[in-house]
Amino acid sequence: MMSGTMQAETTLVSLGDLFGLEAIRGLRYGVPPRPTQQDIEDLVPTPDPAYVFTLDEVRRLILWEGGEVGRNLMIGGPTGCGKSSLIEQFCARLNRPLYRFACHGGMLFTDLTGQMTIRADGSTGFVYGPLPRAMREGAVLLLDEGNMAPPKVVGALNTVLDDGPLFLPETGELIQPSPRFRVVATGNAISHGMDAVHYRGTERQNIAYLLRYLQFQTSYKTATEEAAILHRAVPGLPGKVIGLIAEFAHEVRSGFLEGSSPVPVPTRVTRKWAAVLHTRAKALRNDPVNEMLFGLKFVLTDGLQADHAKAIEGTLSRMIDKLTLTDEDFKTGVGIPATIPAQEDPTMELVVLLNPNRGGKNEIRVWVLGSCDRTGKTFTASAGITPFTPFVPKEDISRQDAMIALQQKLNQRGYVHCLDVKLGPSVGIEAARRATDAFTKAVAGAKPVAVSSPAVRDIVSALCKASGTQVELVMN
Incomplete structure (x- = not known):
């Protein structure tokens, strides 16, 4: 019984x-x-x-x-x-x-x-x-x-x-x-x-x-949702590669639903593909076009009929024909952990996270944790890139609560680790808050971006350099 x-x-x-x-x-x-x-x-x-x-x-x-x-x-x-x-x-x-x-x-x-x-x-x-x-x-x-x-x-x-x-x-x-x-x-x-x-x-x-x-x-994930999944699953892969995989999968899936593509590209395949590329990062850096084709063949097309494989590989070839990668692509970018070299006696640290699809609405959000060893103060702040919304800080929270919030963001809320920033003793927590606000405007495409002090300017410059963001800064 x-x-x-x-x-x-x-x-x-x-x-x-x-x-x-x-x-x-x-x-x-x-x-x-x-x-x-x-x-x-x-x-x-x-x-x-x-x-x-x-x-x-x-x-x-x-x-x-x-x-x-x-x-x-x-x-x-x-x-x-x-x-x-x-x-x-x-x-x-x-x-x-x-x-x-x-x-x-x-x-x-x-x-x-x-x-x-x-x-x-x-x-x-x-x-x-x-x-x-x-x-x-x-x-x-x-x-x-x-x-x-x-x-x-x-x-x-x-x-x-x-x-x-x-x-x-x-x-x-x-x-x-x-x-x-x-x-x-x-x-x-x-x-x-x-x-x-x-x-x-x-x-x-x-x-x-x-x-x-x-x-x-139900149906397939959107390209934005697919990119978010890949950023979380393989955080060390360059953002532009993840973007191409997501766009390629979306195009092939759309063709499958319309009857013009012989097979779809499921998420389980894109995750394996991204993992192969990440494992062969050095080869990907030196020959991205052939490595992406190799990865696709390994996880999908070598198991298909020859004509089906040729059609799908042809779609990818058209998309990546001029793809190039640099060492910077493997150090920075959305979802790619990066660290700015610490200045002497660092006392301020910023941890920057990014959510590429907040709430499933294609909204891009930035979340920052800032802590100052010298003063013992900690703050968190969030802002929108698309659509742009200014930073809303939560000040003077405990370090423990801030770290719990960080883990919740990474584990459950759709955020990916973007970069870490360690700054010198001359940087105060107010300058860090202003700088992260200005950095968000720069990522959102604002030109020029106004900054209020040399300290804020230096932080924004470092953030933009680490993330590959072009910025024009002016003092106000």
């Missing part, structure tokens, strides 16, 4: 902190602790710090997870757009155990429910499948490519999808669903519409089955 799990009390946590979205920072949601039972705890996915959520994704998933509007969710979208990884990362943030089952045309309903097997000692016993385990444990059951399953199998799920019990004839048990039990099915051609031509093996699902699910149609 299966044993159930106790329902732990939840802790209210900011949704903005959980999913890295500023727009919902003020909203709180109850999150349970990680399961203490080892075999169930192992089912909670590992968070991917590079993952980027959108506001629409979180809004829909929270409604589904809450269970008040429906406990079953169908996610449709093109191949490689991240349907399953979306659920995995959502469950990781909420400490939700996840059973993932890959559906296929030859599956039986007993693959989900379980079956009698012969034990090592020669006796027979029933091994529970993912469905009864998820029902009893209050876990999430992910049916990968659910529309690959034969209709007779998914039809047998109807009672469970209607919040009913599951009867196991082998054991005589009637499994009642936990209030926390959820079902999510993914599919490339959910309604078997025009895009089904790309996906052989999909089964036409009847309307009664589909109506038992909430519906969510």
